[in-house]
Every structure is written in C-alpha cells, then in structure tokens.
Amino acid sequence: ATWCADLQSLDTMLPMERKRQGYIHELIQTEERYLEDLQLVLEVFQKPMAESGLLTEAELGIIFVNWKELIMSSTKLFKALRVRKKTVGEKMPVQIIGDILAAELSHMQAYIRFCSCQLNGAGILQHRTDEEPEFKDFLKRLASNPSCKGMPLSSFLLKPMQRITRYPLIIKNILENTPENHADRNYLKQALERAEELCSDVNEGVREKENSDRLEWMQSHVQCEGLAEQIVFNSITNCLGPRKLLHSGKLHKAKSNKELYAFLFNDFLLLTYIVKQAFSSSGSDKLFSSKCTSQFKMYKTPIFLNEVLVKLPTDPSSDDPVFHISHIDRVHTLRLESHNERTSWVQKIKAASEHFLETEKGKREKAYQARSQKTSGIGRLLVSIIEATELKPCRSNGKSNPFCEVSMGSQCYTTRTLSDTLNPKWNFNCQFFIKDLYQDVLCITVFERDQFSPDDFLGRTEIPVATIKKEQEGRGPSTKRLLLHEVQTGEVWVRLDLQLYEQKTLL
Numbered sequence: 455a456t457w458c459a460d461l462q463s464l465d466t467m468l469p470m471e472r473k474r475q476g477y478i479h480e481l482i483q484t485e486e487r488y489l490e491d492l493q494l495v496l497e498v499f500q501k502p503m504a505e506s507g508l509l510t511e512a513e514l515g516i517i518f519v520n521w522k523e524l525i526m527s528s529t530k531l532f533k534a535l536r537v538r539k540k541t542v543g544e545k546m547p548v549q550i551i552g553d554i555l556a557a558e559l560s561h562m563q564a565y566i567r568f569c570s571c572q573l574n575g576a577g578i579l580q581h582r583t584d585e586e587p588e589f590k591d592f593l594k595r596l597a598s599n600p601s602c603k604g605m606p607l608s609s610f611l612l613k614p615m616q617r618i619t620r621y622p623l624i625i626k627n628i629l630e631n632t633p634e635n636h637a638d639r640n641y642l643k644q645a646l647e648r649a650e651e652l653c654s655d656v657n658e659g660v661r662e663k664e665n666s667d668r669l670e671w672m673q674s675h676v677q678c679e680g681l682a683e684q685i686v687f688n689s690i691t692n693c694l695g696p697r698k699l700l701h702s703g704k705l706h707k708a709k710s711n712k713e714l715y716a717f718l719f720n721d722f723l724l725l726t727y728i729v730k731q732a733f734s735s736s737g738s739d740k741l742f743s744s745k746c747t748s749q750f751k752m753y754k755t756p757i758f759l760n761e762v763l764v765k766l767p768t769d770p771s772s773d774d775p776v777f778h779i780s781h782i783d784r785v786h787t788l789r790l791e792s793h794n795e796r797t798s799w800v801q802k803i804k805a806a807s808e809h810f811l812e813t814e815k816g817k818r819e820k821a822y823q824a825r826s827q828k829t830s831g832i833g834r835l836l837v838s839i840i841e842a843t844e845l846k847p848c849r850s851n852g853k854s855n856p857f858c859e860v861s862m863g864s865q866c867y868t869t870r871t872l873s874d875t876l877n878p879k880w881n882f883n884c885q886f887f888i889k890d891l892y893q894d895v896l897c898i899t900v901f902e903r904d905q906f907s908p909d910d911f912l913g914r915t916e917i918p919v920a921t922i923k924k925e926q927e928g929r930g931p932s933t934k935r936l937l938l939h940e941v942q943t944g945e946v947w948v949r950l951d952l953q954l955y956e957q958k959t960l961l
Contacts (some may be wrong), residue, residue, distance in 0.1 A: 471547070474631035478548050481624050482535050488617050489528045495521065495610050498599050508589055509582075512674070517575040517611075520686075523564035524614055530911050531558040533940035540939075541895075541916060550893060552641025553863060555625060557897075559648035561911070562618075563655070563690035569615050570659030570666035570688070579608060618656055621649040637893035641863060655696055668699050668742050672717065676726055678752040682849070683904055685756075691721040692905065694813055701802045702741060703795070708776045708787035714753055715741070716788075718799075720806055723757040723779070725786070726750040757781045759807040760814060764800055779803070821866065831887035833954035835862075835896065835919065839869055840933070840947040841879040845912050848902040849874075855903045856912060858946065862886045862896050862919075871903040888954075894919040898946055900938060913938025915946065922952050 467475070500518055503509055509517075534554045542548055583590045597606045629642040659666055669688035678685050691697050701718040717724045730749040740746060757779065765778045775796040776789045790796045839858050848854040856878045857871040869882040888894055895918050902910035915936040926932060931951035938944040 467547070470631050470633065474628060475547050477624060477627040477631060478551055481551075481628070482532075482539070484620070484624070485528065485532045485535065488613065489525070489532055491610060491613055492521070492525045492528060494601055495607070496525070498602060499596055499607050499610070502596055506592065508592060513578055516571065516578055519568045519571045519575065520564050521568070524568060526911075527558070527562045527564055528617075530561065530940070531555075534558055534914060537914060537916060537939045541918065550638045550641060550895065551628070552625075552638045552643075552645045553861075553895070553897065555621075555645035556641055556648050557861070557899075559621065559645060559652055562652055563696075565614055565618050565652065566655050566659040566690060566696050567666070567686070567688045569618070569656045570663060571670060572611065572615065572660075573663065574667070574670075575611065576608065615656070618653060622646060622653060625649055637890050644864070655690075659696055662696075662698070665698055669697060671742050671744075672699075675746065675748065676717075676724070676750045676752070677729075678724075678756075680752075681755065687719075691719075693817060694720050694810060697721065700806055701799065703799075704791075705795075705799070706789045708774075708789045711789075714788070715750055716799075718802055718806065720759075721810060722759055723762070723803065725753040725757070727753050754786070757786075758810075759803070760810040762803070762807055764803050764807070766800065831889055831955070832891065833888045833952065835886045835888055835922065836931075836951040836953070837884050837886065837896065838949040839880050839882045839884075839898070840949060841877065841881070842900055842938075842944060842946040843877045845876045845878070845900060845938075845944045846941050847876060848910050848912070854912065856900055857903050858882070859899045859901060860884055860896070861899075862888075862894055888919055888952075891923060891954075892918075892920050896922070896950075898936065898948070900944065900946065911941075913941035913944045913946075915939055917950075919952065922950050923954075926950070926952050 495518075500514070500521065503517075504514055531554070534557070535551070538548065538551065538554055579593075583593065593607060596602075597604070602610075625642060625646045629639070629646060632639050632642060666688050672687045676687075687697060687699075689697060698720045699717060700720060701716075703716060705714055705716055706712065707714060713727065715726050715728065717726065727750065728748055729751045730747070758781075761782055763780045765780065767774070767776055767778070774789065775791070775793045776787055777796055777800050779786045779788065788799075790799065837860060839860060842856065842858065845854055845856055851874065853874040854876060855871050855873050856875065858869045858878075858880060860867045860869075860882075865886050867882075867884040869880040872878040872880070886894075886896070895916050897914065897916045899914040900912040902912055904910065915938055917934075917936065931949060933947065933949045936946050936948060938946060
C-alpha cells in the first residue's frame with residue numbers, strides 16, 4: 455500500500471499541500487526503513503555475537519546498550535502513524551500528524567542512554583578488531599549478509615543518532631508546507647519543540663559522558679532488590695529530564711554507626727551498604743573505578759526528593775557533624791566525617807529538592823493553563839473513561855499498574871493509576887473544548903505507571919469528533935467499546951457526550 459494519498463487526489467491538490475503530503479510520506483517511509491534496520495541489527499549481529507562466545511555478556515551490554523528499547527519507541531511511533539493512516543483511510547491525505555509526533559517524541563528517552571554510551575561500545579569493537587584477526591573476520595562474515603548492503607556493524611550503530619537529528623528537519627519541512635490557519639500547525643510546532651528538546655537531551659548525555667559512565671557503573675555495582683520496578687540509573691527521570699548523579703560518598707547512621715554509601719541523584723537519594731568489599735592497596739576499591747569489584751546493596755527504598763525535609767540538629771553548638779532527613783513519616787539521622795562534608799551534603803540535597811518541587815509546580819501550572827483555554831470553542835465533549843479490559847500484563851506477577859491518558863491536542867487528562875490489575879475500573883470523567891468539528895481527534899492511550907522511568911505503552915485508540923457527532927445524531931450520549939490498537943490485547947469502554955453550543959434547544 456502506498457502511504458501517500460493516491461495520485462489522482464495529488465493532481466487536484468495545491469502545490470503546497472502536495473509538498474506537505476510528500477514530506478508526511480517521507481516521514482512514514484523512512485521510519486519504517488529505520489525500524490527494519492534496527493531489527494536487522496538484532497538478527498544479523500547481536501544474536502550470532504551472543505552465541506559465538508567471543509564476547510562476554512558485559513561487553514555485549516556495552517555495545518548494544520538498550521537496543522531493544524529503541525526498537526520499542528520506533529515501533530510505537532510507526533504504529534501510531536499507522537493507526538492515524540487507517541483512521542483517515544489509506545488513499546486520503548493525512549490532515550493532522552503533529553499531535554502524534556509531539557506525543558511520541560516525548561517517549562523516546564531511551565536514545566539519551568544509548569547515545570551517551572555509544573563511544574564505549576565503539577571503543578570495544580575497535581580494540582577487539584585491531585587486536586584479534588579472528589574477531590575481525592567474524593564481524594566481516596556477519597556483515598557479508600546481503601541485507602546489510604555491505605555496511606559494517608559500526609555503521610548501523612550510528613543510525614539511532616542520525617535518526618534523532620533527522621526528526622527536527624522532517625518536521626520543519628512539514629511545518630513549512632502547512633498553511634497558517636491549518637489545524638495541524640500548533641501540533642507541529644509542539645512536535646518540533648519536542649524533537650529539538652530530545653536532540654539537546656541526547657547531546658547533553660553525550661557531553662556529560664562522565665555522568666553517564668558513573669550511572670552505568672552503578673547498574674553493575676548496586677543491587678536494588680525488592681522494588682516493584684527495576685531501576686535503570688542511566689535513564690530519564692519521571693519529570694526532570696535525564697538522571698544526573700549530583701553527589702556520592704560514605705556516611706554513617708548516627709544511632710547504630712552503620713557504614714553507608716549514599717548516592718544523590720536529581721530525583722532521589724539512595725542509601726546503600728557494602729555487601730562485598732574489595733580490599734586492595736592499589737586504590738581500586740574507589741567508587742566508580744572500573745577495577746572496583748565491591749558490590750553495594752540498597753539499604754532503604756529510594757527517598758524521593760520532592761517529599762523530603764532536611765534539618766540540621768537543634769543544638770547548634772554540638773560538635774557532631776550530623777543532619778536529619780525526614781521522608782514522609784520516617785527520620786534518618788546521618789553522620790559525616792566533618793562539618794564541611796555535612797554542609798556540602800545538606801546544601802546539595804536542599805537544592806535538588808527545591809529544583810524538583812519547582813519543576814513539578816511548573817508542569818502543573820502549564821497543564822492547568824492548557825486546560826483553561828476554553829473560550830473560543832464551538833462545543834464540548836464530555837468523556838467518561840469507564841474501564842479497560844484484558845490489558846497486556848507488564849509485571850512479573852502477571853498484572854499491571856495501568857492508567858489512561860485522554861487527550862485532544864494540548865488538552866490532556868490522566869486517570870489515577872490502579873495497582874495490580876488487567877481490568878482497571880477508572881470511572882474517570884473529563885471534558886474537552888471542541889475547536890474544529892472536522893479536525894479534532896480524541897486520543898486514548900493506556901500506560902503502565904513506572905516510578906523511575908518513562909511509563910510503558912499498553913495500547914492506543916483514537917476517534918474523530920466528526921465520527922462521534924455522526925453516531926450520536928438523535929440518539930444522545932453513547933457508551934462504546936474501543937479496541938486498543940498496536941498491542942495484542944486490550945480494549946477500553948468509554949461514554950461520550952458531544953454538546954455543540956449553537957444548537958441550544960429549549961428545555
């Protein structure tokens with residue numbers, strides 16, 4: 455099937471619209487090809503390399519990092535574009551595409567980790583190829599697969615970075631060929647902003663290589679057992695952008711004198727203790743050294759900085775360099791080697807906590823503003839998200855912690871998260887202000903709530919407001935069962951009530 459509108463309708467289009475459809479076509483086509491390249495790397499390179507025994511698991515992890523997550527986010531974007539294409543009809547021109555781009559580009563944080571680790575992977579490949587002729591031949595053999603079109607693994611590993619830098623260019627092209635009063639313009643502007651943000655986050659990750667290397671070190675040296683969700687240290691936080699390690703070091707519990715190692719990130723404080731000490735005279739037991747074989751274990755569940763209070767002891771004359779952290783209903787009293795160290799820890803925790811709270815407040819205000827732009831509408835749509843059934847299980851216990859995002863352009867609502875269920879009953883009500891009967895689309899996406907990382911995708915469905923109007927005509931509000939697309943299982947039940955202002959009927 456061709457992704458573009460069919461040629462007859464292209465003939466009747468204005469040159470600008472024809473160009474616009476061409477760029478949309480290019481976006482979908484290149485995304486599909488890029489996705490095929492990503493999948494090819496798993497089949498042609500990663501699998502045989504893992505089976506060959508020539509590389510350790512750790513080396514494979516450094517070369518391919520989180521490749522499967524890249525496949526996930528590209529698949530989601532491509533699938534959302536496909537759902538839209540199906541909705542408008544295969545041969546019809548795509549009216550709106552910016553809303554999908556804006557939403558999906560917000561879920562592509564896996565690239566930040568991949569690109570920041572890329573140099574390490576390239577280094578291993580280079581080193582082994584230079585040193586070992588048999589390894590060099592092995593890679594050459596893999597690359598001789600016809601589907602590689604003569605390209606070596608190292609070229610494929612550069613593709614994610616190239617793709618990320620291409621998004622802003624493609625979006626600019628679509629935007630430049632979208633007329634001023636077109637319904638897609640605002641969405642495309644948002645999408646461009648997201649794409650540029652992602653590029654700058656990726657570049658920051660690459661620049662802050664030391665931060666990223668330390669977070670990768672923590673992944674293999676710090677065990678965080680017993681959390682409902684596994685922490686990936688070198689990833690995006692829930693609302694502060696890429697995770698940063700701000701401070702770390704040794705301290706003691708004031709009461710028991712237990713020795714702890716603390717790691718302060720921009721989103722939480724992690725207290726750990728050593729379970730396996732590597733004593734050596736060469737200083738290789740230093741934190742973050744590649745030679746360090748010490749293993750650390752989580753002492754307490756992570757302390758989120760948007761819910762802490764840091765206090766100095768009430769007795770200022772006390773010589774004891776301690777401070778208190780109160781978190782929800784617990785107080786931890788920690789002792790440091792010196793007053794200087796204490797000052798440093800207290801200042802850093804306070805600053806990070808303030809930054810977290812400020813950012814959250816800013817996000818809340820932004821969401822509130824977007825929701826209160828209701829003046830110029832032609833009507834409103836009342837939506838009840840009643841429940842979802844048979845969702846995909848995400849957790850090891852075969853359940854999920856699902857929530858639902860309901861949006862129409864920049865108007866966006868989120869239901870509460872329900873724990874351990876595949877059939878959540880949300881009974882969530884919200885309303886949207888309709889600006890354009892024929893362009894506005896109600897999008898419903900279900901996610902799995904994660905604490906330390908972006909939320910997992912559990913399916914998406916969309917319904918144009920025009921369709922709701924047609925189906926409601928004369929029959930009043932309706933309850934519908936909508937199948938979630940681009941996942942194997944799941945559907946969502948909604949009640950829709952469209953009320954247009956100009957047709958005021960007398961009661």
